[in-house]
């Protein structure tokens with residue numbers, strides 16, 4: 001029997017300061033997330049400088065708490081996995097430097113994890129991955145369809161050409177005067193709505209797996225302006241429901257087409273927007289009727305956390321991937337396979 005592995009994960013790419021210990025890449029031993037939402041809410045979005053300052057204040061406490069909750073000493077760990085990119089450069093640097101200092105002081109290897117690989121591997125904390133697998137990644141910065149033929153192998157089949165799904169949610173929420181982050185607010189209004197405004201669906205050219213959400217966002221803005229010119233107010237429930245219906249239909253339809261074309265054994269959803277109740281219900285229902293296994297992690301593992309970084313880091317650790325102390329934050333890091 002092989003020895004158990006314990007990986008410390010660290011995540012600071014955006015507005016959550018998080019640390020977590022994961023055993024064997026599949027079992028969460030501790031998971032600490034310090035959110036900045038309350039303070040970023042005042043500005044209606046994430047202010048990079050403020051995000052960095054929060055990370056500096058929180059990072060040591062969060063790592064200490066993750067270790068204390070796991071009842072592990074640094075020398076009992078096998079490696080430190082940290083989000084290397086993409087994200088806000090100042091925010092990434094806090095996590096990367098904390099990870100380097102921790103790894104150096106404890107004599108541990110350091111592993112740089114791609115944030116999206118982390119979102120995907122959140123699923124591995126729930127059930128084993130089966131390949132080939134289709135991952136629908138929907139977050140504040142990404143909207144992608146990725147095929148995985150095995151661990152560490154990522155083939156991008158579609159992505160957004162403009163706004164990410166979460167970005168569109170946040171912008172539309174702002175148009176409706178809802179607080180940041182807008183996704184959960186729109187989700188709630190949509191669920192309570194008794195009707196919907198019909199907005200267009202951005203299918204793009206036939207056969208394309210790409211996405212576009214900026215036209216939809218403009219439609220919502222135009223709709224509001226047109227009503228304002230007539231002296232009327234929008235019904236935020238109907239707008240939220242109509243906007244969400246458009247996003248959900250396009251994401252579900254393209255994910256289903258890709259799942260069939262690539263003959264996948266499993267479909268998984270990942271990222272902050274995968275917390276959306278309307279999207280979860282639509283994907284669950286669609287893949288159930290098609291007899292294709294579909295999984296989405298619980299909401300706390302869809303939004304940013306460090307357990308997902310430790311999970312992806314564990315898979316990289318098993319494959320012998322190691323970083324070094326020259327590691328830097330990579331704001332525009334591409335999702336590259338670590339194994340073919």
Ligand code: KG4
Pocket residue numbers: 014138139140141142165166167169170181182183184187271272273274275276277302303304
């Ligand atoms: O993955 P995540 O926590 O951070 C990034 O990597 O970007 O995603 C954050 C995004 C935000 O745009 C937020 O509005 C959205 O996820 N989000 C949601 C919901 N919960 C979070 N969008 C729609 N419905 C939700 N319930």
Ligand code: ZN
Pocket residue numbers: 115119139140271272303304
């Ligand atoms: Zn994320």
